[in-house]
Amino acid sequence: MKRTLQVLLFFLLNVGVLNAQKDKPLFPQTPGMVSYTYRNSFAKDVAATLDTLKQLGITDMEFSNLFKRTASDIRKMLDERGMICSSFGVGYPDLTTKTREVGENAKTLGAKYVRVAWVPHDGPFTFEVAQQTAKDFNAAGKILKDEFGITFCYHNHGYEFEPYENGTLFDYIMKNTEPKYVSFEIDILWTFFPGQDPAKLIAKYPKRFKLLHLKDLRKGVSGNNSGGTAVENDVALGTGQLDIPGILKAAKKAGIKHYYIEDESPDYSKQVPQTMAYLKGLTY
Numbered sequence: 442m443k444r445t446l447q448v449l450l451f452f453l454l455n456v457g458v459l460n461a462q463k464d465k466p467l468f469p470q471t472p473g474m475v476s477y478t479y480r481n482s483f484a485k486d487v488a489a490t491l492d493t494l495k496q497l498g499i500t501d502m503e504f505s506n507l508f509k510r511t512a513s514d515i516r517k518m519l520d521e522r523g524m525i526c527s528s529f530g531v532g533y534p535d536l537t538t539k540t541r542e543v544g545e546n547a548k549t550l551g552a553k554y555v556r557v558a559w560v561p562h563d564g565p566f567t568f569e570v571a572q573q574t575a576k577d578f579n580a581a582g583k584i585l586k587d588e589f590g591i592t593f594c595y596h597n598h599g600y601e602f603e604p605y606e607n608g609t610l611f612d613y614i615m616k617n618t619e620p621k622y623v624s625f626e627i628d629i630l631w632t633f634f635p636g637q638d639p640a641k642l643i644a645k646y647p648k649r650f651k652l653l654h655l656k657d658l659r660k661g662v663s664g665n666n667s668g669g670t671a672v673e674n675d676v677a678l679g680t681g682q683l684d685i686p687g688i689l690k691a692a693k694k695a696g697i698k699h700y701y702i703e704d705e706s707p708d709y710s711k712q713v714p715q716t717m718a719y720l721k722g723l724t725y
Contacts, residue, residue, distance in 0.1 A: 467723035468689055468700075472655055473501030473527065475703040476508075478713065483508045488518050495522050497717065503652075503701045504550065505530030505558070512549035519551070527699050528554040528594070528626070528652060533561055533577075536593075540581045544589035554652060554699075555585055556626050558596035565666065566600040571610040575617040582622030594652055596626040600668040602635040609637075615646055626652035627692075628703070630675070633683050634664035640684065640691035647695035654703045655716065657681030675706040677715035686723060 474494055476483055482490040487508055494502075504526050507515060519526055529552040531543050536557050547555050562570045582593035595618075601611035615625070627650050629639040643650055658664070658681045659674040678685050692700070704712050 464724055466721075467686060467693075467725045468720045470700070471498050471500070472717065472720060473503060473699055473701040474499045474713075475530075475654065475701045476502060476504045476506055477530075478702060478704045478709050480506065487515065491518055491522055491524060495524060497714065500524045501699060501701070502526045503528040503530060503556070503699070504552075505556075507546070512546040516550050526550040526552050528552055528556050528701070530556045530558060530596075533557050533559060536581050537577050540584045541588065544585050544591055547585075547591050548589050552591065554592050554594050554624075554626075556594045556596050556652065558626075558628075559598055559668075560601075562600070566603050566610055568605060568610065568613070571601070571605075571613050572617075575614050578614070578618050578623045582619070586622050592624050592651060593622065594624045594626040596628055596652075596654070597631055598628065598668040599631040599635045599664070600666050602632075602637055602666055615649060620649060624651045625649050626654065627697075628654040628656070629683055629688055630654070630656040630658050631668065633658060634670065635666045636664060640687045643688070643691040643695050643697070650692070650695055650697055652699045652701070653692055653697050655685075655700055655720075656703050656705075657683050657685065657716075672705040672707065675704050675712075677704075677712040677719065679719040680715070685719075686725070689723070690725070 479490050487510055500523060502524060504515065529547040529550055535543055543555055560570065560574050578593065578595060585591040585593050597611060601614060602609045605613050627639060627643060632639040632642055655678060657676050657678045659676045660682055662670065662674050702713060702716055704716065706712055
């Protein structure tokens, strides 16, 4: 009888633990936001747009534009609302020719990361461009880290997955950049679109990815290595083709620091709340 009670107690306790685990939030934090999602609104009124985002519960920003304001202006508006800018996105030319100005602006904003999301190139991305890109990233990343304490991140955009040797040109850039000076921001749509698996890519390079763009691709849309698709193909998370739970599990295991919603669709005002509700409802 005693043995039966022990077995029953063990069973009940373990079932309880399993049920508790099933109800555990997969994504417990509130995501950040890429300013590009609200680019049209920011262009008209930065302060009012920040108010809108704060009302949604967003407090972590990745600015990819200063919207004709100074970094000090934006920092003041963020501070007044209890918000932060954790990442500052700039263009490739500014990264390579105005590195210290970029570092100063990022420092003023309070950003810990500087991000570039596009490497200029004509036609397919080539080995020669990838080779120069790695050199430029190492040089700029060193200045940002040594002089400003800021981590440089490259945001993939799809074209880097051209085949090269036993992998891709993205692998080449990854392997030929110095981890001390160059990290990465994975855009999960622009990883999936050219036929890659975002969760597997994170697992392949678990120590290099620091930031992540949350976005989903409309069902039925086929991808390629162009790095471009219609903005209408950005859909609310959980309604598209990507395995969001699988990606988030891989990202959590890798210790990714910041997650930002990026929705390029004209329907962003409707889709962003859907995305946030979807993330909040994920459990495992």
